[in-house]
Amino acid sequence: MTFDWAFLLGTLPAFFRALGLTVELGLIAIATSSLVALLCSSVLLLRLPVLGVLVRAYVELARNTPLLIQLFFIYFALPSLGLKLSGYSSAIVALTFMGGAYLTEVLRAGIEAVPRTQVEAGMAIGLSRWQLFRHVILPQAGVFSLPALFANFIFLVKETTVVSAVAVPELLYTTKNYIGLYSKTYEMLAVMTALCVLLFVPLSLLFRALERRLRHAQFGS
């Protein structure tokens, strides 16, 4: 078997577009999931009565069902309830649904790591519960959560491959498409793997450096 370099080079423009879409989906999912997690963890921390139960139920549901099923539910089942979403929108909603739950758990662990005495120091100067959360707990919980937060960010970007199942032309979809059309399995998987390494290794290194910097800036060595 020969490795078809000419064919491979011809597909590169399409693969770079796909890589761009993967990055775009990943970044949007990170942003929306973080927002969801922030809201959910404030609900949990402030011990809001009804909302708290809903958040717990959401987190358990989202973490204990496969992303592919969530995606299928949103893309194929919601239209029968009158909500028709495009593949792209379904992808964002599904990734946010799952990512938000995972990041909520990460933030919750970080929040629990903030010493009770810090909270009391904030109470002693009269901070309200919301002010305590915003000024005392969240900034420290954020730093405690950084390693797990970054690991989950990368996990989330990797999980974008799942949305190939609803015809979003990201990396895996593009790869499968070429394999299906031209049977260049070896070449296409090689390109996809190389692009993943190219994306995720620098991302990991960036996060690790960021983590070290933030930690030092906030708490010192």
Added chain:
Amino acid sequence: MSALIELSGFSKRFGDTQVLREIDLRVERGEVVVIIGPSGCGKSTLLRCLNGLEIGEGGLQFAGEALDAGSDWSRVRQRIGMVFQSYQLFPHMTVLENILLGPLQVQKRARAEVQAQAEALLTRVGLGERAGAYPRELSGGQQQRIAIVRALCMNPEVMLFDEVTAALDPEMVKEVLDVILDLADGGMTLLIVTHEMAFARAVADRILFMDEGRIAEEGEPQAFFSAPRTARAQQFLERFSYLQNVPRRK
């Protein structure tokens, strides 16, 4: 005029443990009250009940206002400064940000005015140059003085000190106690829990000796330290005089 702080029949329990038993106490404005007693006697819990960090049962009044679990503690705490044994500065904020947080966020005061006050207070405790430092860059004694400034900047009517020198090296104890003495001289109402007996004697208008959740004895510092009336207080003070006069080894 009513006392600034008034407790009557005030109790606190944690589960099955009765930590405070039927405490009666009046603290007048401008008074310096030092609370001493063995570990676990309830003296820290007493302080923590005064600003609602713990909620007990019985009568508790601050400046004539009765307080319980349903009170607006955020408003009351602005009038009651508290300093902890382990400083508890916010590690992610500079010294100035630590001090300004309460006045700006809780009291909604103007930044320029608060900052001027913060700088004046920092200078008063000898840390005028450290406004931009992070807590980790400061010694324990410096952090504790900042914690005092953070509480003072709220313009409280009383300050609660909970064993504020217990975590400090002996040479840093002085710099913190000097600040407290300075406050006492300025007429601030103080409630101080401490194990520094010489300091208690020097600063107090009144000593409360607590034991097993009760105020076992109270009185003027001179009288209390030279001739304690209760056997329990005598025993307690003997231990401290032993430490100052450890017998030679044989």
